[in-house]
Amino acid sequence: MSWKDTVKKWTSNTAIDDKLLGQLKDLTNNEKELEDSFYKNLSFGTGGMRGILGPGTNRMNIYTIRKAVEGLSEYIEENAANARERGVVIAYDSRYMSQEFAVEAARVLGAHNIRAYVFESLRPTPLLSFSVRYLHAAAGIMITASHNPPEYNGFKVYNEDGGQVSLNEAAAIIDKVNQIEDELAVEAAEQADLENNGLLEWIGEKVDHAYLQALKTIQVQENTDNDLTIVFTPLHGTAHDLVLQGLEQVGFDKVHVVEEQAKPDPEFSTVSSPNPEEHQAFEMAIELGGQVDADILIGTDPDADRLGVAVKNGNDSYQVLTGNQLGTLLLDYRLSHMEEDERKNGQLIKTIVTTEMGRAVASSYGVNTMDTLTGFKFIGEKIKQFETTNEQFLFGYEESYGYLIGPFVRDKDAVQAAVAASEMANHWKKQGKTLLEALDTLYEKHGHYLEGMKSLTLKGKDGEEKIANIMADIRENPFPSLGGLQVRSVEDYQSSIRNLLTEDVREDIILPKENVMKFILEDGSWVCFRPSGTEPKIKSYFGVKTDSAEASEKQLSKIQQDVQQRMDKITG
Structure with missing residues (x-):
């Protein structure tokens, strides 16, 4: 079928969503945009899919979501034991259509009699990973486009271990998705019916509490004599509540939030990009940091799996650390506070594009380094493998501001990293050093x-x-x-x-x-x-x-x- 034939199929379908139909009619005079919307199916890759919102097979909309969930439903029915009873956990971020897509996913699962656990409000990606493990679910779905521009949204799939699906799992799911010929014909049950018969269960506070209890286990030192002043920005995303609660429970009480960026906003209106890798995202945090004389500035991306950190430099201003720098500092801090027996058979896991400095630091503590392909899914897979070997996961990171400390999550976790980075900054402040000065010490030692x-x-x-x-x-x-x-x-x-x-x-x-x-x-x-x-x-x-x-x-x-x-x- 040509893309023009597919357009006709959509426009002639009497049951199509009115909003999408209106957007489709607006595209009739823009053939190039219309072709781009329909010339192919939105790629369902090794972790899910991500794309521009709008009508069309190459866009994120309720029909491409339904098609993806239909393929996932068929896959877990065949491959996950007791999939219907165990169910699928669904979380979503602050983007346009995120909650609607989460409900659509639950409706398609419900048509297969698969239970859906849906968060009653937005939550971070790492909490979704944790929730799959905590609830012993058969799979997880995260509706997010991470730090992409506002016109994007996405769909990420997690396996029963709480990690992003493996390459083999993804290939099998993709095969199921590709067998679905008509995305407009995928069955979706009524939300009210699913709620009444227990196939759609709204969740939240209980899982949050369990995650916060697990978060306590990554603490290296008691934060006694705590004098650290922190500025935090969630960049209009999902991290606000969990980061503040995580910091409070380990003793940080001087936390100042960038109020203009505290509330969820699908437009991310105060930044050109909601990405803590981009230094412009820290402009408001830097301004507030100067006002309150903050020691450390922390910022999370919209779905709270990436963390950026800025610290004081010698010029009465703040410098944003790279992901490689922060990861290496966290690695050294954690390994330096472990006894030799605790590091026995320990493994650092990093990606092939992450700094080699991590390998040098790990080696100095007698810890081996494993390399994976780019993507935290591969780090999560290694942690799963360690459950059947004599190896021990000690730390994982990638250059793109992703870190994992405690394996109760199987994806990068900015909430963990925010708490750990604050503890580390507090430690070095007691020693009379900033994180930049601590980093200089590592450079002098390792190159x-x-x-x-x-x-x-x-x-x-x-x-x-x-x-x-x-x-x-x-x-x-x-x-x-x-x-x-x-x-x-x-x-x-x-x-x-x-x-x-x-x-x-x-x-x-x-x-x-x-x-x-x-x-x-x-x-x-x-x-x-x-x-x-x-x-x-x-x-x-x-x-x-x-x-x-x-x-x-x-x-x-x-x-x-x-x-x-x-x-x-x-x-x-």
Whole structure:
């Protein structure tokens, strides 16, 4: 069926949602936008789907949600024991249509006689992960588009372990979804009927309390003599209540909230991007921090799985830490407060684009480091595997501001990280140091690691083709050198081959296949290229290490310039 035929199918359907029908009629004079809305089905990837809100098969709407949940329902009926009785937990964030999509998901599950546990109000992603485990559910659904722009929403699927579905699970669910020919024909039960017969149960406070009790277990030290002043912004998202309660229960009482950003707002009206990776998101927190003389500023993204932190520098202002810096500080703080027996068989888990400084810190405490592909789902999978081995999860992080401390959650958790970072800042304040000064101590010990990331956004059908062309060119014509340094090895994660150029040796990469290319240079510096799985972007990651901050900055700049020239040449 052509995209024009699909448009006709939608417009001729007498039962279609009135709001979507009106939006569809508004698109009739914009053929390019109409084609983009219908030329393909919204991609259901390895963790779920994410897209622009609106009518069409390539958009987020009640029908694409129903289709996804129909596929999930069929999958868990066949693969999860007692799926109907155990049910599925559903949570949602502050975005447009989030609550409506959560109810639509429950209605489709109900048509299969599968119980749905739905939070009565918005909740963070890590709480959804915790809830699946706490309620012994068969699966979980999170309605969120994380830190994407306001016009986006998304749908993430979690397995019975509370982690994002594995590649094999995702493939089986995707197969079920793709077998559904007509998204407009998916059956959805009536909400009132489901509530009356117990197939839709509203949940909240009891699960919150259980999570907060578990949160106490990540505390390393008693926060006695607490004199830390904290500024917190949830960036119009879901973290407000749980972060404040988590901080209070471990003794932090000097917490100032950025009131303009405290309430949920699907427009994220005070920031250009609700992403704590972007320094502009901290502007209001920095202003309030100056007013109250805060020691630390903490900010969470809308679904509260990512945490950004800013701390005082020597110029009476605040510096936002990178995800690599904060993760390394948290790792060192936690390992330094463990006895040797507690670290026995311990594992740090990080992604292939996360700083190598974590490996150096972990090694100094006798802790091994495991690498995974990009995405916290792979970290969650490793934790699950540890339940049947003699290994112990000690910490997990990725460069994109995601951290996990206690494995009672199986995804990155900004609530945990907010509490842990505040405890760590309080510890160093007692020692007369800021977090930046503590970081400098680590650099002096392990070397001056420096990372960077460049992102190229290419939207729409043409953008997809350009991203594919970039990856194909890099794969077919690999860099011989970067920044004046010879390439020592090329890692192609799509073919699972590591080519050691200086030794003329080929090795297998024991990780799942993914469209990623990584180049390791003769001094250990590295560059990695990967298309984003959730946004129309291709990302370039960089890592260097030298004996000084200045030398690292210079080396990073040279490598980035070479990569930019190549990107410009490919894209024209």
